[in-house]
Amino acid sequence: MNARVLPYVLILPVTAFLCLFFLYPFVLVAKQAFSTGDGFTLDNFRQVVGYWKFPISLQNTLLLAAAVVPVQLALALLMATMVNKMQRGRDLVLYVWTIPLGISDLAAGIIWLAIFEQSGFLNSMLSGLGVVDRPVNFLSYQHPGVVFLAIALAEIWRATAIMLVILVAGIGLIPKEYYEAAEVFGASPWKRFTRITLPLLRPSLQTALVLRVILAFEVFAVVLALGGTLFPVLMSETYAYQFDLLDSGAAAAMALIILAISIGFTLIILRALRVPKGATI
Amino acid sequence: MTTVTTDVAAPDTRRAGRYVYIAAVVLLCAWVLVPLYFLLINTLSSPETVNSFPKPFIPEFDLGSLGFFAGFAGILSALKNSILVAGLTMIMSILIGAPAGYALSRFDFRGKEAFRLLILLTRAFPLPLLALPLAVMFIRTGLDDTVFGLSLVHTTLAIPFAVLITFSLFSGIPLELEEAAWTLGCTRLTAFTKVVLPLILPGITASAIFAFVISWNEVFAAAVLTIENRTLTAFLLQNLDTSPLHLKFAGGFILVVPALIFIFAVRKYLFAMWGIANR
Numbered sequence A: 001m002n003a004r005v006l007p008y009v010l011i012l013p014v015t016a017f018l019c020l021f022f023l024y025p026f027v028l029v030a031k032q033a034f035s036t037g038d039g040f041t042l043d044n045f046r047q048v049v050g051y052w053k054f055p056i057s058l059q060n061t062l063l064l065a066a067a068v069v070p071v072q073l074a075l076a077l078l079m080a081t082m083v084n085k086m087q088r089g090r091d092l093v094l095y096v097w098t099i100p101l102g103i104s105d106l107a108a109g110i111i112w113l114a115i116f117e118q119s120g121f122l123n124s125m126l127s128g129l130g131v132v133d134r135p136v137n138f139l140s141y142q143h144p145g146v147v148f149l150a151i152a153l154a155e156i157w158r159a160t161a162i163m164l165v166i167l168v169a170g171i172g173l174i175p176k177e178y179y180e181a182a183e184v185f186g187a188s189p190w191k192r193f194t195r196i197t198l199p200l201l202r203p204s205l206q207t208a209l210v211l212r213v214i215l216a217f218e219v220f221a222v223v224l225a226l227g228g229t230l231f232p233v234l235m236s237e238t239y240a241y242q243f244d245l246l247d248s249g250a251a252a253a254m255a256l257i258i259l260a261i262s263i264g265f266t267l268i269i270l271r272a273l274r275v276p277k278g279a280t281i
Numbered sequence B: 001m002t003t004v005t006t007d008v009a010a011p012d013t014r015r016a017g018r019y020v021y022i023a024a025v026v027l028l029c030a031w032v033l034v035p036l037y038f039l040l041i042n043t044l045s046s047p048e049t050v051n052s053f054p055k056p057f058i059p060e061f062d063l064g065s066l067g068f069f070a071g072f073a074g075i076l077s078a079l080k081n082s083i084l085v086a087g088l089t090m091i092m093s094i095l096i097g098a099p100a101g102y103a104l105s106r107f108d109f110r111g112k113e114a115f116r117l118l119i120l121l122t123r124a125f126p127l128p129l130l131a132l133p134l135a136v137m138f139i140r141t142g143l144d145d146t147v148f149g150l151s152l153v154h155t156t157l158a159i160p161f162a163v164l165i166t167f168s169l170f171s172g173i174p175l176e177l178e179e180a181a182w183t184l185g186c187t188r189l190t191a192f193t194k195v196v197l198p199l200i201l202p203g204i205t206a207s208a209i210f211a212f213v214i215s216w217n218e219v220f221a222a223a224v225l226t227i228e229n230r231t232l233t234a235f236l237l238q239n240l241d242t243s244p245l246h247l248k249f250a251g252g253f254i255l256v257v258p259a260l261i262f263i264f265a266v267r268k269y270l271f272a273m274w275g276i277a278n279r
Helices: A006-033 A041-051 A053-083 A090-102 A105-116 A121-128 A145-172 A177-183 A189-200 A202-217 A221-227 A232-241 A248-272 B001-043 B064-071 B076-108 B112-123 B127-141 B147-171 B175-183 B188-217 B220-225 B232-238 B245-277
Strands: none
Touching: A006 A248, A006 B076, A006 B147, A041 A053, A041 B076, A041 B245, A053 A145, A053 A202, A053 A232, A053 B001, A090 A145, A090 B001, A090 B127, A090 B245, A105 A145, A105 A221, A105 A232, A105 B001, A105 B232, A105 B245, A145 A202, A145 A221, A145 B001, A145 B245, A177 B147, A177 B188, A177 B220, A189 A202, A189 B112, A202 A221, A202 A248, A202 B001, A221 A232, A221 B232, A232 A248, A232 B127, A232 B245, B001 B064, B001 B232, B001 B245, B064 B076, B076 B112, B076 B188, B076 B232, B112 B147, B112 B175, B127 B147, B127 B220, B147 B188, B188 B245, B220 B232, B232 B245
8 A cells, every 4th residue: 555545544543433432422412402402592501500509519620620730730740850850769659659540530539538437547547646536527518628628639649640740751851951051050959940840841731731620620430439419510410410310401511511611721721831832842 | 158158068958858858758659658558458357347436557357348349239240341341442442543653653644733633632621521422322323331332432532542652652663674674575564563563562552551541440431321231430439329338448449459550560651651642
């Protein structure tokens, strides 16, 4: 086969597959969301946005993302710079730090449930130290703050690794000569970090943030495992529409709302961290 | 004068900085490992201990919880479904994705940028939401509630990674090797199977494992698309409010174990994969 046709033959399966299972479903979900049986309508959107739980779940999702993503970014940057200058044990430390990468959000929720539930390890520790007499039921409606904290911790624990991997790979691409030159001119470690690492890491930061923020709007199983119905988020509401209320039109409308928020934030991140043309390493 | 004092102070501050650094590394390792250890304690304790208070901080190595898990109605078939779906996802995403990765690394063709954009676009969307419209489509085609139907959705999740990872792997193999094989009488196909494939196989395995983990861990689409043939994640999610604690913890443990092994197996490729996939 000649080299003009071959690449198209090779990319045909993926293109066909993505058209059928990625682009076409988007058309379907839009059709579902904008119709209730007879023609174009915004009824589904009016219905889901007007529901009393919608503002709470939107607020919860955004608050959680706002609390979790900056901490993860700082933590991942710290870990990546620490690993970068490590001489011994680098592989072991990196393996340990990337373990959560392979752990599902459901499993992460269950792991943190073991800590926060009423007969869990946090209560065992607190009573061992004599702080509490009886085990406290942390994950209940009396302690909304603790529920939020538990979910945020589980998310930080689970999903920092994905940013770490991207940032470590990105730092590895920065030429060592830049740091040596900076050191010769007497730049402090902090200066080197802010003047060399951060600017040159911009493409990786972009990818890491986009990926992470989208995942943050998809938060679902962690919340269900730890908070149940105490902490409604957009994704759990979508699931409830589809399954408990059997209203696929409303579920589709929720899906489009999540999608719109994700795309909006993706564009903001891409714009804020855009790499000037021609300024590559 | 000032230079003298800094010279004296420098070794001390440097040593102190070194201790802080080591302490931070150890602390961050503990932050990852301790919650996993707590899950291990709960899994290896009898159901009575799991529900009692206060908790021991050392596992008692009782297989009661795991035995209860294995005997719980529907769990074993859910486990089987999870493995089947993940296996199918692994095979499909590599078979469909790898040729495109090869095309991206070896050829310049019209529409290459548009194709790359399509691949990158999939990563900027909350893909599990696709399960909602697909649920309707699958009922029409008879794919609803089947292992194959779910693995199609999981393949959509895994394929962008498969394409980008194989693209970076193929880019790491010099074209000259292939050209040399052609001059020695290989066709494009035999040059690929005899020269490129053996070199690339470990990397392909790593990205296949990655696809397996993506499918194994996925919750939302699995819960939406299966009813009778639930996967393990969907089964656990469905029974979150009703199942006893020891079942949850044993289930969580079974979810975590393959992930631990797989991340260990692909650890060498993890960073190479992401480094180039960023571009």
